[in-house]
Amino acid sequence: MILTELKKGQSATIVKIDAQQALKDRLKSMGVCKGEVLTVRGCSLAKQTMEIEIEGTLVALRAEEAKKIEVEK
Template identity: 65%
Template sequence: MLLTELHKGDRAVIKRINADPELKNRLHSFGIIPGEALEVKGCSLARQTMEIDVDGTLIALRKEEAEKIEVEKE
């Protein structure tokens, strides 16, 4: 399942990041790594951006970035 399929309040564990090395490194610097738990805090009306909480850090992601993150819902 992709991160973009989750809704506000959903919790999941990151399984895989299917991105180029540059984006993958950027996401890793925010703590978005396989095995980490996250919670969706909100989405824009058109679902073009998402706000997630990873280990106490709030991170805003564009839809294009969130589509590259595979998760498993808890």
């Protein structure tokens, strides 16, 4: 399942990030990496951005970035 399919309040584990290395590195610097558990805290109207929480850190992602993150409930 893709991160954008989760609803507010749902949690999941990251299983894969299908992106170019530059984006993977940027996400990793914010704690978004394979094996981490995340929780969706909110979404903008039309789901253009998502706010997720990983280990107490809030991270905002664009929809294009979130679509590249595969998760498992």
